[in-house]
Amino acid sequence: MLATEADVLEAAERWRREGRGVALATVLETWGSAPRPVGSHLVVDAEGNFLGSVSGGCVEGAVVSEAAEVIASGAPRTLEFGVADETAWRVGLSCGGRIRVYVEAVE
Amino acid sequence: MRLELLAALNAERVARRACILVTEMESGAQRLVRAAEIAADPLGPALAAALQSRKSAMAGEGAARAFLTVEVPDLRMLIVGAVHISQALAPMARLAGYDVTILDPRTAFATPERFPGVPLLTDWPDEVLPAFGLDPYTAFVALTHDPKIDDPAIQAALAADCFYVGALGSGRTHDKRLARLAAAGIGQDRLARIHGPIGLDIGAASPPEIAVAILAEVIAARHHSVFAGAGQTEAAQ
Numbered sequence: 001m002l003a004t005e006a007d008v009l010e011a012a013e014r015w016r017r018e019g020r021g022v023a024l025a026t027v028l029e030t031w032g033s034a035p036r037p038v039g040s041h042l043v044v045d046a047e048g049n050f051l052g053s054v055s056g057g058c059v060e061g062a063v064v065s066e067a068a069e070v071i072a073s074g075a076p077r078t079l080e081f082g083v084a085d086e087t088a089w090r091v092g093l094s095c096g097g098r099i100r101v102y103v104e105a106v107e
Numbered sequence: 108m109r110l111e112l113l114a115a116l117n118a119e120r121v122a123r124r125a126c127i128l129v130t131e132m133e134s135g136a137q138r139l140v141r142a143a144e145i146a147a148d149p150l151g152p153a154l155a156a157a158l159q160s161r162k163s164a165m166a167g168e169g170a171a172r173a174f175l176t177v178e179v180p181d182l183r184m185l186i187v188g189a190v191h192i193s194q195a196l197a198p199m200a201r202l203a204g205y206d207v208t209i210l211d212p213r214t215a216f217a218t219p220e221r222f223p224g225v226p227l228l229t230d231w232p233d234e235v236l237p238a239f240g241l242d243p244y245t246a247f248v249a250l251t252h253d254p255k256i257d258d259p260a261i262q263a264a265l266a267a268d269c270f271y272v273g274a275l276g277s278g279r280t281h282d283k284r285l286a287r288l289a290a291a292g293i294g295q296d297r298l299a300r301i302h303g304p305i306g307l308d309i310g311a312a313s314p315p316e317i318a319v320a321i322l323a324e325v326i327a328a329r330h331h332s333v334f335a336g337a338g339q340t341e342a343a344q
Contacts (some may be wrong), residue, residue, distance in 0.1 A: 004181065006120055009116065009117055009120065010117055012113060013110065013114055013117050016113070024108060026163075026174070026176065028174050037162070038162065038163050038164060039162065039164075039176055076135050102130070104108050104130075105108075106108050106109075106110055106113055107110065
């Protein structure tokens with residue numbers, strides 16, 4: 001089964017209670033044909049395990065690596081992805097959309 | 108996000124109560140606003156609009172600019188009748204995002220072998236539905252053909268304002284059902300909410316086809332009527 005938003009938020013709480021470093025990513029805004037709606041969540045732990053989706057797979061890798069830094073620093077950050085990015089071939093959205101993602105640590 | 112805030116958010120979800128997590132983008136400050144607390148919040152009107160739309164969104168300007176994570180209860184489907192159609196409908200509805208439960212006091216039908224992984228309630232509707240907690244975020248589907256089982260469950264679903272109430276049976280069967288329910292004191296406005304004969308008219312014949320017709324009608328009800336604030340959507344004939 002696909003992970004639901006409830007599964008993701010439940011996992012975020014449970015992973016943190018288990019003592020894992022945890023970051024929560026949330027889709028803040030989308031433009032064009034972004035694959036996941038505003039409010040979609042991805043939870044990431046310090047080991048890079050993750051659950052949920054913010055883009056249907058296009059930029060999850062980049063979000064997971066940014067999440068490691070957010071977990072380490074505790075400071076939230078906002079990421080933006082889209083075809084206009086110079087990194088488009090690596091982490092762009094093949095659908096031509098753009099998304100902004102908020103990444104925060106659970107503390 | 109503080110763990111306590113996340114835990115409070117999850118507790119509201121489990122209790123099937125709507126709430127909004129407000130994240131101020133400039134300061135990073137966060138607060139959880141329950142439905143009853145919206146009017147007193149500085150972003151009150153924006154929160155009320157977000158809750159109505161069921162969609163997370165940005166709101167406010169300048170220093171007050173904030174992201175609203177809107178949490179509304181997950182959708183459920185209660186299927187009364189552990190019949191052939193239910194065997195097709197349960198997995199389809201789960202794929203479409205519904206938490207599915209099956210109710211049938213006939214334990215020969217409601218078996219884990221026939222419904223792997225689906226929660227089964229095997230008591231009579233009057234006994235088990237108060238604890239189940241039908242609500243406006245629940246789709247209700249009656250499929251037993253047996254008035255002793257279907258009728259009390261339909262009455263409970265109407266009283267709970269389930270966003271979809273459908274009942275299996277031909278036009279003639281449905282007319283008889285409406286007459287029984289009217290005699291039991293259910294008003295015409297409520298009776299008009301029952302989708303019967305159940306399902307969109309796609310010429311469905313086999314149990315899986317009927318399950319598709321029912322699920323499509325549930326999805327239409329979700330998007331076109333209650334949650335969008337529009338009137339009841341009739342089956343496309």
